[in-house]
Amino acid sequence: MAPKTMFEKMWDSHVVSDEPGKPSLLYVDLHLVHEITSAQAFDGLRMNHRTVRRPDKTVVVADHNVPTKDRDKPLEDEIAKTQLDALAQNTSEFGLNYFDMFSEKQGIVHVIGPEQGWTRPGMIIVCGDSHTSTHGAMGAMAFGIGTSEVEHVLATQCIWQAKPKTMEIRVEGTLAPGVTAKDVALGIVGKIGTSGGIGHAIEYTGSVFRDMSMEGRMTVCNLSIEAGARSGMVAPDEKTYEYLKGREQCPTGADWDAAVEEWKKLPTDEGAKFDTLLEIPASDIVPFVTWGTNPGQVAPITGRVPKPEDYENSQDQFAVEKALKYMGLQGGERIQDIMIDTIFVGSCTNSRIEDLRAAAAVVKGKQKAPSVRALIVPGSWLVKQQAEKEGLDKIFLDAGMEWRDAGCSMCLAMNPDRLAPGERSASTSNRNFEGRQGPGGRTHLVSPAMAAAAAIAGHFVDIRDWS
Amino acid sequence: MEAFKQHTGKVVPYDMPNVDTDQIIPARFLKKIDRVGFGELLFNDVRYNADGSPKEDFVLNQEKYAGGSVLVSGPQFGIGSSREHAPWAIQQYGFKVVIAPSFGDIFRSNCFQNGLLPVQLSERDVQTLIARAQELSDYQVTVDLETQEVHDSVGFSAKFEVDSFRRDCLLRGLDDIGLTLEKISAIDAFEKAHA
Ligand code: SF4
Numbered sequence: 001m002a003p004k005t006m007f008e009k010m011w012d013s014h015v016v017s018d019e020p021g022k023p024s025l026l027y028v029d030l031h032l033v034h035e036i037t038s039a040q041a042f043d044g045l046r047m048n049h050r051t052v053r054r055p056d057k058t059v060v061v062a063d064h065n066v067p068t069k070d071r072d073k074p075l076e077d078e079i080a081k082t083q084l085d086a087l088a089q090n091t092s093e094f095g096l097n098y099f100d101m102f103s104e105k106q107g108i109v110h111v112i113g114p115e116q117g118w119t120r121p122g123m124i125i126v127c128g129d130s131h132t133s134t135h136g137a138m139g140a141m142a143f144g145i146g147t148s149e150v151e152h153v154l155a156t157q158c159i160w161q162a163k164p165k166t167m168e169i170r171v172e173g174t175l176a177p178g179v180t181a182k183d184v185a186l187g188i189v190g191k192i193g194t195s196g197g198i199g200h201a202i203e204y205t206g207s208v209f210r211d212m213s214m215e216g217r218m219t220v221c222n223l224s225i226e227a228g229a230r231s232g233m234v235a236p237d238e239k240t241y242e243y244l245k246g247r248e249q250c251p252t253g254a255d256w257d258a259a260v261e262e263w264k265k266l267p268t269d270e271g272a273k274f275d276t277l278l279e280i281p282a283s284d285i286v287p288f289v290t291w292g293t294n295p296g297q298v299a300p301i302t303g304r305v306p307k308p309e310d311y312e313n314s315q316d317q318f319a320v321e322k323a324l325k326y327m328g329l330q331g332g333e334r335i336q337d338i339m340i341d342t343i344f345v346g347s348c349t350n351s352r353i354e355d356l357r358a359a360a361a362v363v364k365g366k367q368k369a370p371s372v373r374a375l376i377v378p379g380s381w382l383v384k385q386q387a388e389k390e391g392l393d394k395i396f397l398d399a400g401m402e403w404r405d406a407g408c409s410m411c412l413a414m415n416p417d418r419l420a421p422g423e424r425s426a427s428t429s430n431r432n433f434e435g436r437q438g439p440g441g442r443t444h445l446v447s448p449a450m451a452a453a454a455a456i457a458g459h460f461v462d463i464r465d466w467s
Numbered sequence: 468m469e470a471f472k473q474h475t476g477k478v479v480p481y482d483m484p485n486v487d488t489d490q491i492i493p494a495r496f497l498k499k500i501d502r503v504g505f506g507e508l509l510f511n512d513v514r515y516n517a518d519g520s521p522k523e524d525f526v527l528n529q530e531k532y533a534g535g536s537v538l539v540s541g542p543q544f545g546i547g548s549s550r551e552h553a554p555w556a557i558q559q560y561g562f563k564v565v566i567a568p569s570f571g572d573i574f575r576s577n578c579f580q581n582g583l584l585p586v587q588l589s590e591r592d593v594q595t596l597i598a599r600a601q602e603l604s605d606y607q608v609t610v611d612l613e614t615q616e617v618h619d620s621v622g623f624s625a626k627f628e629v630d631s632f633r634r635d636c637l638l639r640g641l642d643d644i645g646l647t648l649e650k651i652s653a654i655d656a657f658e659k660a661h662a
Contacts, residue, residue, distance in 0.1 A: 148551060195542070195543050439493070
């Protein structure tokens with residue numbers, strides 16, 4: 001048999017129907033649902049007298065607009081309340097697994113999937129959310145869909161997909177101390193741009209990803225969408241199995257052993273071809289900071305904000321000029337001289353236990369700069385509990401930072417956590433688009449350790465020099 | 468879904484690269500649970516001042532482009548969040564077609580799901596359309612899905628590629644779920660084989 005990529009193996013094993021000239025109909029193993037992109041889909045089902053085909057393969061959670069404090073008080077935001085009420089009503093009407101904001105298992109949809117073992121190798125996973133790519137870290141094929149497609153998957157457990165091309169991103173070598181998975185991801189988006197991955201499914205290979213923790217792999221896969229790719233994946237290995245073993249939704253005993261045997265067949269065969277290969281040496285990866293209004297606009301922490309005249313083509317010059325104007329930057333300033341008002345450690349990119357540990361290690365025994373607001377938002381209740389068991393909450397609180405409940409929070413500012421116009425943040429999230437963290441807010445994307453250090457110094461600092 | 472065969476309408480040029488879905492419709496407007504009322508919110512933060520008054524220089528607020536139904540914009544239109552509210556907002560404003568040199572993947576599929584036609588033309592052709600729309604008054608183009616062609620009445624004509632399956636669905640106004648349910652026995656068989 002011809003050698004196959006991991007992507008091709010997963011694709012081929014999920015085809016329900018294939019006709020020439022058409023997209024393929026693929027079977028979906030896990031459908032994750034949240035409040036923002038589902039209400040109109042449930043309405044569609046109701047209107048057409050349809051049911052949910054596989055409630056057992058559907059998991060619903062409230063995460064995007066839930067408040068991250070004072071949950072015991074009535075919701076102030078009437079419209080958010082309506083949306084959450086609709087979700088509760090829909091899940092009970094259609095008989096679905098639902099974690100509301102009071103559930104011990106609630107959290108950001110892309111954090112709780114792997115955490116509870118819903119996400120497993122070899123699965124096709126979809127969710128009405130672009131960062132579904134996160135789940136690819138478990139060796140799954142996972143991608144975001146729109147609301148009409150959510151309705152389609154609810155009704156049929158299948159999805160029409162045109163086969164993407166494959167791209168291998170290989171990073172060999174060893175990351176320097178202080179350089180994290182987030183920097184690898186920002187380095188990749190910086191290199192190939194926000195359109196570099198359009199139409200592709202990425203597989204991340206090389207020693208850097210093999211050596212990376214599962215949390216780190218999730219961070220990298222999460223940002224695949226920022227490079228334009230719908231999905232990103234890492235081959236499952238012993239680390240994957242160790243991470244998953246014993247998680248609530250995972251098989252046990254002989255079923256577990258059988259599952260692992262199957263998963264071991266997933267990795268890309270020797271000699272299989274990708275449509276595109278990108279190689280980046282690990283030594284090119286340094287702590288990165290975004291300076292503009294898309295995640296491809298990155299600079300090394302030791303660098304400077306670019307000026308429009310640094311670029312040749314007039315479209316790039318225009319884009320840079322526009323980004324600088326929005327960001328309130330002149331161009332040419334040292335990244336380390338940029339003063340910040342707020343830090344946000346959270347989001348499905350960087351809110352797992354390892355991220356909180358990295359931030360806490362930097363903060364321990366120090367105080368945040370007086371003018372800085374610091375929001376630490378764990379990705380799930382389980383992460384929060386674990387962090388509290390380790391005393392991380394104390395470290396943050398003692399430093400003058402806020403310790404919140406789980407949710408998307410300031411990643412997209414649908415709940416009360418948001419930037420004021422002109423306010424500048426160092427954020428561990430994934431998008432620095434105009435207005436993403438609140439209208440007029442200015443976002444710089446960084447790793448958790450870099451965000452924590454910025455909170456203490458009041459400006460960006462090179463985490464490699466931190467003591 | 469309404470069928471789409473051909474459309475002639477006024478061009479609205481939004482000469483901007485990387486128009487992400489957060490810009491098309493900011494997240495704070497995604498809390499509604501129905502599918503209507505998004506048209507007024509299209510491009511909200513660049514379209515209105517903080518007090519709600521329209522920003523004069525924004526293209527949708529210019530008298531010249533009132534009633535436009537063909538949106539023409541820069542590369543990577545619709546990147547970012549998967550929110551289908553983005554095509555809803557564009558469509559509910561009155562657009563039938565979006566023309567750009569490239570599109571975000573999820574946005575493109577969302578457009579097809581709603582009968583909004585995303586047309587990919589070369590960067591040069593897009594710039595031509597933008598320039599003509601800015602210079603001429605009431606500049607219109609015709610977008611023909613059957614012949615896969617965009618043309619105007621002053622000599623512009625360009626072919627475009629479109630996935631043949633998506634084209635077929637749009638031409639016939641077919642909804643995906645109905646189509647899939649015709650395959651129900653294949654789905655049953657798949658589930659049985661993988662149980
Ligand atoms: S944390 Fe941000 S990116 Fe992740 S699911 Fe929530 S809103 Fe989307």
